Amino acid sequence: MFELSKEGVEFVKKEMQRYETKRSAIIPALYKVQEENGGWVSPECVTYLSQLMDLPEVWINEVLNFYTMFNKEPVGKYHVQVCCNVSCAMNGGRELADHLCKELNIKDGRHSEDGRYTLSRVECLGSCGTAPMMQVNDKYYENLTKESAVQILKELP
C-alpha cells in the first residue's frame, strides 16, 4: 500500500490550501506521488490520494490520464524523454530516438531489457534553441549527437 512521506503529505495539504478549490491541487499532488512512487502513478496511489485529498477517485484519474507527464506504468531507473517536436525533429530528434532504442536494447520501443532505461518520444520540452535534446529523469541534456547521447546514458551511475 502506497503512502506519501510526511513532507509529501504536508506538501499536498499546502497545495490544497493554495487554490480556491482543492481540485486544482491535483496536478502538484500527482507530481509528488509520482516522485515518491518511483516515477509512476499506480491505481493504489490514486486511491490513496483520493482519500488524502477527499476527492473522488475519478477526478484524480481524469487528470492522471489527460497528461502525458504522468506515467501510468512503471518506468526504468532512467526515464529518457526524447523530444520529437518540430525543432528537434528537424535536427534529427526522431533518428536519435531510433538510435537510442537500438543501442540501449529497447525492443518494444519502451523499456530496455535490463529495466535500466525507459524511452518515450515526447512533444516540445521548451529547449528548441539547443535541439536535439532529451530529458533524463529531471535533467536536460542538450545539443546532442547520436554518440554523445549514448555516452551520456551509459555513463549514468
Added chain:
Amino acid sequence: MLKCKINGVEVEVKEGTTIIEAFKIAGQKIAHYCWHPGLSVAGVCRLCMVEIKGQPRLQIACNTPVQDGMEITNQSEQVKETVRWGLDFHLINHPLDCPICDQAGECGLQDQYMEFGLYTPEMAEPKVKKHKVVDLGSKIVLDTERCILCSRCVRFTAEVTKTYELGIFNRGDRSEIGTFENKPLENNYALNTVDICPVGALTSKDFRFRQRVWYLQERESICTGCSTGCNIKIYFNEEGLFRIRPVYNEKVNGYWMCDEGRNIYKFVNKENRLLKAKKGRKGEWLEMEGGAAAKDVAHHFKSLDKERIALVVTGQFSNEEYEALFQFYKKNVGNDFVYHWINNKESFEDFDGLLLRGDRNPNTKGLLQKLEDYRYEQTWAHLEENLKAGKIETLIVAGPENPLWFPDLKEKVQQWGIQLSHLIWLSSAKVQAVDEVECLTWQIPLKTFFEKDGTYVNYQGLEQKSHRIATIVPGALSLSEAAHLMAGEEYKVDMAPILKGPKKNYYVHRRGYL
C-alpha cells in the same frame, strides 16, 4: 419577464432563462446532445448553435441567457451548415454499428442526423478504436466507441447521485468515459444514465437485445414500487412489459427514478402472476376462473361464523379498491377485525435522500385514511393474539402485488395455514407458500396497477391517478370487482381487450422513412 423572438415566434420568458429553454417554451426544434434540463450546462456538443440578430458569431443556445428583445433563429443557412458540420465531427469516430446497437430507433445520432444532418460524410481517415462491451456491473454495459462525450452521465453521477463513479479519461480523440479501474456502477440510480445517454454507449443489461424499440408501445403510469409514486412510462407489446422509464413530474420525481422501481414490470408479466383462481388445499387444487371463485366464496360465506372472520390489507391497492373492500366487509361481516399488514417494518421510515422510500407500498397514506374513515383501529398484535387463541377461523387477505417486498410473507402464510380453517387469498402474485397451505383456501388472481384504474396517494399526500393500459392475465379481478362478487352481487367485470402491441413498423410509419 423578457420578450424574445424565436424563429419568428414571440415568447415571454423569465429572467435567467437560457435560449435553449426558450426554444422549448416556443415549441421550436433545436438539435442538442449534452444539454439536459435536469443537469448543469456543459456546452460541449456544440450542436445547439443559434444566430442572434446583431451578433456576428453563432452562439450555443444552452449557455446563453435570453436578453430582452433578442431575435434568435436556427433556421438560417449558416446555422444549418454549422449543425451539419457539428454532426459530421460527432460521427468521425462513431462506429456506425446501428444494426447491432440496442439504441437504434431511439438514438440521438440517428434522430438528429435525419432532422438536421443529411450530409455526405467527408472523413477518409481511419476511425480511432476504443473499448467495446465494457462490463459496468450487474446493470450496465458500456461501449466507449459509440460515446460522443456529451458528459451527461458524468454530470449525473456527480450532481444527482453524488457518487462520482464516471469520468472522462484520456484526451483528444482518444477520450473515453469510464469508471476508475472499471469499478462497477452499482448505485440505485445508475439506470438513469442509460436513459439520458443520447447514443448507444450506455445500455441496460436488463433490456438490451430483448426488443427493438420500434416494436414497443409506451404509456404513462405511476410506479407502485414505493410510496414516492414516481411518474413512469411503460414500454410493452403483445409479448409483455419490457421496461420502465421515468416521466418528468416536478412535484414528485423530477426527471429520475430508482432502479428498483424499474423492476416492477416483472411482477406484471405472466411469469410471476397467479394465472388462474384455485380452490382447495395443499396437493388438491381445483382451478377455476377468478369470477367463479369469487362467487364461490360468496356462496360459502353464508355458512361462516361472522364473528370469526378477519380482514388483512396491504398498502398495495388503490383508494377505490379499499373503499369497495371495506364496504363489502362492513355489509357482509360487520366486525372491526381489520388489520394493516406492514411489510419490512424496520425500514418503513427509511429514505435514501433522493426518491426511494422504505415504505414499499404505493398507497399506505390512502389505506390509513380509509382505515380511519371506517374506524378500523385494530393492531397487528391483536390479530396474532386472536389467531393464537383460535378466535379467528377465516382470514381474507388482500395480499401483495410484489411479494419481494414482503420478507415475512412465507412465514406468515405458513402460520395462517395452520391456525385457520379458511383462507381467502387475493393477490396478483404467484406465491409458492400459498400453494402449500393446509386449510381450505381460495386463491383469487387480482389485476396489477397496469390493468386497472385507480388513485394512489403518495407519501406527500398527493393523489395520483393511474390508468388501465391493457390486460395481461385474462380473468384476473381488481380488488373492487372481487369485493362486489364476494358480496354476492351481480357485477360486470372488466375483462376487456387482451394486450395488443402496436402494428409492426409503427415507428417507421410515424417517422415517414424506412
